[in-house]
Structure formats: C-alpha cells, structure tokens
Amino acid sequence: MNNQVKFEVEGNVAILTIQNPPVNALGAAVRQGLFDGIEKADGMSSVNAVLIRAAGRTFPAGADVREFGKPRAEPILSQVVGRIEACSKPVVAAVHGNALGGGFEIALGAHYRMASRDAKFGLPEVLLGVLPGAGGTQRVPRLTGAAAALDLMLVGKPIGALQASDLGLVDALVDGDVAKAGFAFAQDLAEKGAGPRRTCDRRDGFSDAESYMAAIAARRLAVAKSPLEAPARIVDCVEAAMLLPFEAGIAKERAAFDDCEGSEGAQALRHAFFAERRAAKVPELEGANLREVNTIGVVGAGTMGTGIAVACLDAGFPVTLVERDEEGLLRGVEKIDAIYQRSLDKGRIDVDTRAARMEALTGTTDMDELAQVDLVIEAVFEEISVKEGVFAQLDAVMKPGAILATNTSYLDINALAATISRPQDVVGYHFFSPANIMKLLEIVVADRTDPDVVATGFALAKRLRKVPVRAGVADGFIGNRILAAYRQAADFMLEDGATPAKIDAAMRDFGFPIGPYQVLDMAGLDISWARRKRLADSRDPAARYVAIGDKLCERGWFGQKAGRGYYIYEDGSRTGVEDPEVLAIIEEERAAKGISPRRFSAREIQHRCLNAMANEGARLLEEAVALRPSDIDVVMFYGYGFPRWRGGPMMAADLRGLLEVENELRSYQIEEPAFWAPSPLFDELVKNGQHFEDLNEG
C-alpha cells in the first residue's frame, strides 16, 4: 500500500504487514496504509479474509507520540480502527511483542485476535496524560466489563497474553510463529465463508450492569484527587460505553482525548517520555568499544554498598563484596539477605531465585580478591581521604583495563582520579538510595575518563535497569546542585517569614510527595550539616547564610531518627508535627538579623523554589555539567520526587514562560544578588524566542 504497510494476497487471504521500525508506531503513513489496505481487500472479490500482522520486533506499540500536540493527518487512528472493524470480511490480528495503546486498539478493531504466548497488551495512554483515543474505552469494556478495562486504562501497565486471553481480549494463544498461525486461521475463516465479528456489536462485558456501575463508582472516587484530567475522563468514557450507543461513546472519547492531549500535564508527560530515552544518548557512545563487564566488585557494605550489590546481583552479575573487617562484612551480607527475604515474603521472587542471588555473592575482607573483576564500584564513606585510600588499594590489585567507579554524591572525581596511575579508568556512579530500587544513575564523567568507560557505564545501566544521566564533575553533579538551590530558596523564605510546614505544604501542593524539610528530617540533618562544615572555609563571607539548620544540629536534632528535626516526632511516630521550639529558634535567627517576618503565599513559595531550580539548571548547562535541559528534568523526577506530570524544573519553566521566570528572578535579585541573578541563558533564549526544549535536540 505504501512502504510502511505491505499488501499481499495469498490464496484468498489479504495480508497487511506493518513495517515501521523500531516499534511500528502508528504514524500517518501506517494509518493511511492500513486504511487503504482494508479498502482494497474489501473490494477484491478474490479475497475472503484479512490478516493484519507486524514485521520486526513488535505489533504496533501505539500511536506515534511525536505527532501529539500537532494537527494530525487523516485518516486519524479511530477512523482506521473503525474502517478495519467495518470490513465486510473477517479480519484477524496476529500479535507478537507489545500491542500497546493504538496498537491494541487496531487489534480490537480486528474481528479475531491471536497472540504469541509472550505477547503483551496494554493501554498506557494515561502515563502520557491522555486516554485511549481510537475506541479502546468503548471496545475493551464490551469484552471485559468495566473493572478489568479500567485497571488497564488507569494503571497503564501491560498484561500478558494469557491474562488477556482469560479476560476475553484474545481468542487464541500461539506457540511459535503467530503470523503463520494467524494466516492459517484467516484461511480457515475464508474457506468457511465466515463474516465479520465486530467488537462494537459485542455486549458480553455489559451482562452484569450492576457490578459494571459499581466499578465505575469506585474508580471515580479513586481518581478524584488525580492532578491529571485523563483518569476522570477515562472513567466517564467507560461509563458511556454501556450507557450510550457505540458511535456516541466514540465521539465522547474523541472529545476527551483532544482535551487531554493539549493539557499541560500531557505535554509534560510526553516530554518526560522522550527525555528519559534521550538521556541515554551521549557523545561517548559514538564509535565506542565497550569494555567487557561480567563480574563486579563492590567495596563498602553499608547502605549504599549493599543496595548497589543487590542491583548488580538482580541483573545477574556475580558480585564480590569487600568490607574492612569481618563484623562489617557480616552485617552487610545480612542486610542483603534481609532484602531478598523481604522480596521472597512479598512474592516478588521465589526460593530458587533467592538462593541463586545469594550464591552469586562472595563476601571478603581481602582486596586482593578484586584482582580479576571487570568493574569495581567503591561505596565507602563520603570522605575524600577515605576514598583515596581505597582507590590506592584498588590501583594496586586490579587488572589492567578494569573500571574503577566511585559512588559519590558530591566529591571531586578529577581529584580522586589524579591520585592513581589510571585516571582514564575512573568514572563516577551516583546511585540513589535504596540503590536496588531507585532508577536514577548519574554517570559522572571526569576530565580524563576514557570515552569507552563512559559508554560501558551506559550499557551497564541498561543491564541494571537504571535510567542513566551523564553529568560532568561539579560539587553535587546535577541533582544535588539543583537540590541545594531548592533548599537555599526555601531557607531564605524560612528566615524571611515562612515556616517549615508552610513551605512543605506548598511544595506538596505542587506535586512533590513530601516537602524539602520533611526530606531533610527523613534523610538526617547531620549529613547536610557535615557538608556545610566541610565547605565553611570556601564560603563567601558576604553571602547570606541561613544558620537555622545548624542551630537544630547543635542541639542534636538530626531529624526523624533523633525524634526531632524541623518537626517533632512524638513517641517514635514517623509523621512530624510543628515544633514550637523550632519556630522559636527561627524567630531568634530573624531577630538576630533584624528581619521583620512577612507572609509568603503558597504560590510565591512554589515560584521561588522552582525559579531557583531552573536557574541552577541553566547554570549547569552553561558549565556543561549537564548535556541538555531534559537530562536535568530526568534527574529531578527519577531521583528527587519532582512530579513527572510537571515535566521537571526545566520543562516547568518552559511551561510558565521563560520571560516570566527571568523577570521573577530579577525581582528577587536585590535580596541576594549572587544567588538570584538569572543565568545569561535566560536572556539568550528569550531573545531568540526559544525555550529550554529547543536545546534538547540530539
């Protein structure tokens, strides 16, 4: 039909093969090809059945997300699905790989669905801030009822072919070549002279109207607080599927899709989708010779070391864990064992998997045992002299060409690399705690890191199922630099009149799971205190310094673990309440500086924090610590709880308008020029009518 949909006739079956690598996304040419292919097959007297299949690794994984937010060429997907369904001859879909979103909807437009046993079906549109827009909200409930349909659409997680078949979404499961089996089935239908079996005419899912409406009511309640529009609209559409005629339901779905597609939440989620894929593309990958990594060593069996070891064991690597003494090693191994016990208790792994993972772990106190490993991740105490000691030992024992990675949140990796004989093999891996769960991995490239070592890090991250982001050496790399700016903006407001509870509530309202002072209390105030003390000598004495955190630490109020921090945690409670003594300390600090407190609205709190983050992000771009704005966004939503549906701090600034953000930054500048002065990047972008998004190409 065109080069993205091949049309062939074998016997009396027309075969439409979708070929749009890598994931057969349903862009304009595929839609046109399918539409024309069905028209043609319908009109050919020699054709009595149609097979739709896909070339390559998967059935279509959905509409082409790159076309979203722009005018869409006809035929739009719902017209294509409608045309498939209207075909007067039986249409069979042969599904392998992932039939997601529009891909699943194409299969639902077909009259029969066959699937390979390992195929997956899903409606992940909600994760992009939209809803199935090609009949999914109307056809799925006709087959499954409301509850299962809503689970698919509101959670967005794909289900396996077996479950899809149990739900009545798939007619037959196939071992082996599904296209071949689909063809045989279509041929059989053709020979029998079978007619179409249209999903729009099915009512199986409506047989129990009462439980259908009960599922609607329950889900409507559950999604009421969602900040996004799509979940509530999904519930409305699924309700309409039973209450309205099919065509009216389709029209309702179309209108809901259009409304959601243009919303800020959907724009932000689309940005997030491409941002995390773009982050994996770094210059060092070009022409790289990946170093082989089959075995991994982890030095340090504390919280980070054990979490990293579990992440590596989970990816199937044998891991050698090194600690200084037997006691520490035993504690570490026990921690790892406890993690696997919990996974077993929760049914996430079985007994054999647990045994295999523990068997792949070797604990030792002897660094010499790292002589033959391909990569070592050092995760000892965050103190440069301690790390230097470990690196000297590693330099002495490790084989040539092995990679030496340091897990650090702040330290100068150039300085560390310079202390050993092979700086080209040194790289930073900044994991986030718990390292076996958190997806983010900042890969820190030092001045002399060999590009092959960088590329190997990105390949390893994929095996560890992490989202890697490239960062240059800077105090705090990307994430902790932005975090520091966020906290600084919050601390200024604290001293100028806000309270921890007010600031936290404003940031929760914006969409963070918890506010900055709650995070500090959870993580322990002593950590940032130690850092402030370390940096005290290099601090500009003229810079504004908020000492409230220090005052709390001086009293031993280190946060949740001490029962007191910015909040008080009574009787071991994990939920803090406002502490009048903390408020009194804040008052004292204000009085000492002659500050008369003023009121901050939630909106101003949010703007100040977000503007500080975007400004710091712009500085990271100027300093080339971050490659592109979207990398900063990925770091913030995968590592720091920035709401994904807001797109990250750089996207959020784009959405508000860079001129407005810059003007606000300027308006605070008088308070603390060094901190609030807008990065020159704002001027440059505004002048050219550009956004941060324009710097994301490549």
Ligand code: 3H9
């Ligand atoms: C929808 O269908 C709406 C309809 O209901 C109604 C419409 C009116 N579009 O993830 P990978 C690219 S909404 C465009 O690295 P994997 C991706 O950017 C859609 N491009 O591979 C990457 O490009 P590059 C509902 C897409 O093996 C390359 O393909 N569907 C799309 O790890 C490889 O992707 C979804 O939300 C797309 N839809 O995972 C499914 N999908 O190489 C989204 C992928 O240039 N996709 N690309 O970086 C996925 O979940 C995963 O890609 C998949 C493969 C599981 C399929």
